[in-house]
Amino acid sequence: MNISMFDILGPIMIGPSSSHTAGAQRLGKAMYNMIADKELTSVHFMLHGSFHLTLRGHGTDRALVGGVLGMNAYDPNLKNSLEIAKERGVEVSFEGADLGDVHPNTVRILAHTSDGQIASLMGSSIGGGNIEITEINGTAAKISGKYPAAIINHFDRLGIISHITSILAINQINIATVLNSRDATGKHAVTMIETEAPITDMVKRELESMTAVKNVVTMDRID
Amino acid sequence: MYFSAKEMLAQLEGTDKRICDLVIANEIELYNTDRETIFSKLEERYQIMYNSAHDALEKEIRSLSGLTGGSARKMWEYLQRGSMICDNTIIRGAAYALSCLEVNASMGLIVAAPTAGACGILPGSLLTVAEKYDIPHQQVLEALATASGIGQLIVKKATVSGAEGGCQAECGSAASMAAAAITEMLGGTAAQAFDAAAIAMQNIMGLVCDPVAGLVEMPCAKRNASGVANALVSADLALSGIFSEIPFDEVVEAMYKVGKSLPSTLRETALGGIATTPTALAMKEKIYGKQDAASGCTGNCSSCSGCN
Numbered sequence: 065m066n067i068s069m070f071d072i073l074g075p076i077m078i079g080p081s082s083s084h085t086a087g088a089q090r091l092g093k094a095m096y097n098m099i100a101d102k103e104l105t106s107v108h109f110m111l112h113g114s115f116h117l118t119l120r121g122h123g124t125d126r127a128l129v130g131g132v133l134g135m136n137a138y139d140p141n142l143k144n145s146l147e148i149a150k151e152r153g154v155e156v157s158f159e160g161a162d163l164g165d166v167h168p169n170t171v172r173i174l175a176h177t178s179d180g181q182i183a184s185l186m187g188s189s190i191g192g193g194n195i196e197i198t199e200i201n202g203t204a205a206k207i208s209g210k211y212p213a214a215i216i217n218h219f220d221r222l223g224i225i226s227h228i229t230s231i232l233a234i235n236q237i238n239i240a241t242v243l244n245s246r247d248a249t250g251k252h253a254v255t256m257i258e259t260e261a262p263i264t265d266m267v268k269r270e271l272e273s274m275t276a277v278k279n280v281v282t283m284d285r286i287d
Numbered sequence: 288m289y290f291s292a293k294e295m296l297a298q299l300e301g302t303d304k305r306i307c308d309l310v311i312a313n314e315i316e317l318y319n320t321d322r323e324t325i326f327s328k329l330e331e332r333y334q335i336m337y338n339s340a341h342d343a344l345e346k347e348i349r350s351l352s353g354l355t356g357g358s359a360r361k362m363w364e365y366l367q368r369g370s371m372i373c374d375n376t377i378i379r380g381a382a383y384a385l386s387c388l389e390v391n392a393s394m395g396l397i398v399a400a401p402t403a404g405a406c407g408i409l410p411g412s413l414l415t416v417a418e419k420y421d422i423p424h425q426q427v428l429e430a431l432a433t434a435s436g437i438g439q440l441i442v443k444k445a446t447v448s449g450a451e452g453g454c455q456a457e458c459g460s461a462a463s464m465a466a467a468a469i470t471e472m473l474g475g476t477a478a479q480a481f482d483a484a485a486i487a488m489q490n491i492m493g494l495v496c497d498p499v500a501g502l503v504e505m506p507c508a509k510r511n512a513s514g515v516a517n518a519l520v521s522a523d524l525a526l527s528g529i530f531s532e533i534p535f536d537e538v539v540e541a542m543y544k545v546g547k548s549l550p551s552t553l554r555e556t557a558l559g560g561i562a563t564t565p566t567a568l569a570m571k572e573k574i575y576g577k578q579d580a581a582s583g584c585t586g587n588c589s590s591c592s593g594c595n
Binding site for chain 1: 329
């Protein structure tokens, strides 16, 4: 496992807690990256375990909301994110929940956008500001946020993974990690790729244009 | 690549390179970066550490909860009055550490090193020693790199999370990192630096994480202040020629095992230690209201082992 010297000397962050503030901000930011250009109307947070207990004391609530509004870990506006959300007309709500056999610091985020869609993700703050996204729109995932990522829902077809990776290669996008799983031969499958370069809208459309591909969610690096 | 102190020492054997050189070379190789970028990032972090270590010295910064604040200023004024028991170096370091924690608790900007709860120990220790010996700035940045190397080993083999390993994993790790950094910065060998790190960690073995009202305030700030003392004494022990009979890698493993055997009540749940003293519970009630405070229970039984 690679650990950068800046994983130790960092993150540069607004306190008080790397797990419950910085990590929370990044989980919120994952949702911000997911909904990208869409307009957020309301966001609901379901918090598990110690995450819920630290909601106010560690500024977890402010950090989650700040992240969803697009703030970075070192943005002083994190402190006032709840007021800022109100000013922008974004409704915010929190509840404690039992999310199952998950890391103690886990949250499910449900974001409603003005086009009537709901985006959902589930992720954990695993320490030192690091996160792991474990579910995207109901599909199991394993995204660290250290790289840009694409989650491709498709039918299992001969050669499809090769086709997907060729599109990336032709566009000079090097793959860092790739994870694939499927329900059964020929049935629903999901391929999750973390890349070294951002996945542009053009590449995303190219991936979506494949007949066997149902949809593609892309996410910038989560800062 | 390195996964242990033993490996690092082997890689340094017969060379005139230091731990920081190995860390920087490793970073360049694994992350496709260069010296200039690395030192620019170290400088950025140094500035934030410096600022957070000084911001609360002359003005009182109160925490979000209102429970704490003003200790860094008291320590700083005490230092100016000049009649301390400990020498200037330690008291100044302690004041810096307290300032970092007060900035942190007021949702100010800090560098987690390795965590926010322990963010005062490395800056406090390093800044005060650098000031004492008027160490050239470049060497101070290199010392940060040394510290990060020790932290990398601890993350690889153990944990730096209070929820997983108790305060020994956070403040212990930070003190280990600082002790090694100071030792190497003052000309100690890599072996001495690892011994200093091992000693600092041994001194804190078993320390629990028992935050009052679950906040990163009490006893966190004062533990950072004493963490500076731990780091400085450990560096002195190593530089005097005293060895750590138990090697660093084994001490880290021991810390990990001790951490895992700590009950969850003593691992950042505020369900044990000073967090459940009458005074602490009264403070918790004042902040969160009567019902929440009484049990800390949210009714999510499967996510909590508070009743065990």
